[in-house]
Amino acid sequence: MDSSILQDSQSNAPAKPVQREHSECMGILRPIRDALDVLNGKWKLPIIVALTFGEKRFGEISREVHGITDRVLSKELQDLVMNGLVKRTVTDTFPVKVTYALTPHSESLQEVIDSLRKWGVLHRTYLQNEDRKAS
Known part of the structure; x- marks a missing residue:
């Protein structure tokens, strides 16, 4: 997963909220859900x-x-x-x-x-x- 999604790439500080599309959100959440289903x-x-x-x-x-x-x-x-x-x-x-x-x-x-x-x-x-x- 692209770490810039969760944090600013220049520092370890959380990134500023960015308006994202629903499909982009689902593109991030779906593989996380898949992983959690296997490792639950x-x-x-x-x-x-x-x-x-x-x-x-x-x-x-x-x-x-x-x-x-x-x-x-x-x-x-x-x-x-x-x-x-x-x-x-x-x-x-x-x-x-x-x-x-x-x-x-x-x-x-x-x-x-x-x-x-x-x-x-x-x-x-x-x-x-x-x-x-x-x-």
């Missing part, structure tokens, strides 16, 4: 982050993504597989071994995840500073 909820990105450290079995993911239930993890993994972000591999052994790994397509999320992490750190610092001001 509080579990998909943590699952993806857990898998950035390599292929994992269901139980390993469950232990790394604290607070998620097995039922929710199963559903979220199905959604991620359906959207082409995670690959599920079944190895014909006894017992059957099922592993999950990121697909090459999921690499396109790296910049998004890095940006969210940086913003999360910034926001946490902001809130901590606001708490100090209120005290």
Whole structure:
């Protein structure tokens, strides 16, 4: 997305409001909505982050993504597989071994995840500073 839409390119200050056409607004919102539909909820990105450290079995993911239930993890993994972000591999052994790994397509999320992490750190610092001001 063109960063000039949200901020002045000469500084980090918010851009002055500009009158925009409805079609331009929809051209910005539609792909954002599409992305949020795929990554919705509080579990998909943590699952993806857990898998950035390599292929994992269901139980390993469950232990790394604290607070998620097995039922929710199963559903979220199905959604991620359906959207082409995670690959599920079944190895014909006894017992059957099922592993999950990121697909090459999921690499396109790296910049998004890095940006969210940086913003999360910034926001946490902001809130901590606001708490100090209120005290």
